[in-house]
Amino acid sequence: MTQPIAILGMGQLGWMLSRAGERIGASVQLLDPDAPEQPGPNTLISVESEHWPDNPGTRQLRAHPGWQNPNALDILPNRIQQKTVLDELQLPTAPWCRPKDDDQAKDLHQTLGPDFLLKRARGGYDGRGQLRVKASEATPLPDWKTEAIAESAIGFDTEVSLVGARGRDGRCVFYPLTENYHRQGVLTVSLSQPTRFSALQRTAETMLTKLMDHLDYVGLMAMECFLVGDKLLINEIAPRVHNSGHWTQEGATICQFELHLRALLGWPMPQPETRGTTAMVNLLGMEHQQEWLAVTGARLYWYNKAHRPGRKMGHINLQHPEPQRIADWLRELPLPADYDESRAWALERLSFEG
């Protein structure tokens, strides 16, 4: 009998995991983080997010014999511990330090340069819980500085992420590096272009393998990096399926959600093959629009969540063997004006492919 899987979390990542599971015959149950049901003793428990509320139910899950990846989930959600483990493994990240009680901005500027970010150790993501501190603006440091890391602002050329999975036997498979565009700290567009970053692929894979091996990790993990010249600096590690891997639903023979489940179950994990170029557009803070569906190539995933400004409401994947078709569809896609820069960014890259 197939071992059941429970996912802590009922958001879009949980939904897409359970949908992928249904297709391949894996049983996936979603657990409400506010009052999780306790799964049977034979169940494997994974998460859709590394941040969950602390309550008696989640504490009980953490102690369940089927709780997966205790090392990664104890260490990585805390930025101080995440940065520390990356340093120990000599994996390059943006220069950082822990602000002390009596540190003023000028003390940190001395260590980190004229522009740094304070990032809360816990709970912050997508640019939340972050403050940019510029020497020119004399910003006072907030009270929470001692529960944060301070990190140099990086003048990167672009942002890329590596998504891959490690199986129970320690074997890893990866997707090609994906290029990501963020608006105010939140991903708007991802592009997977087959050969664009092939020169960096091996290095990136070696970096993430080292971390997954160290944590004895099983399942899918994402490594977000800044690219500076030909050097990768890790920005953040996510021990879960990741927004920058959504393109794999149309762009790869095995999508990231299925790959995570296969890894957990110890099922076959051949190297996924990719289908040329794929673009993914996040639908942030938008109401549902049937006009998106007038674009032939638009594969819409709508999360059916209550509308809030800026909230991730859905995404659209665009995949075609000819990148110019993707560019045409992207031009046709009805998007608000604050997507102009993100769209122009993607169209410029697609135009290089001819």
Ligand code: AMP
């Ligand atoms: P995070 O929540 O840490 O993933 O940050 C979200 C986004 O903010 C990143 O993808 C970058 O676009 C930007 N960002 C975060 N940290 C830095 C940094 N040290 N230097 C420059 N940009 C950053």
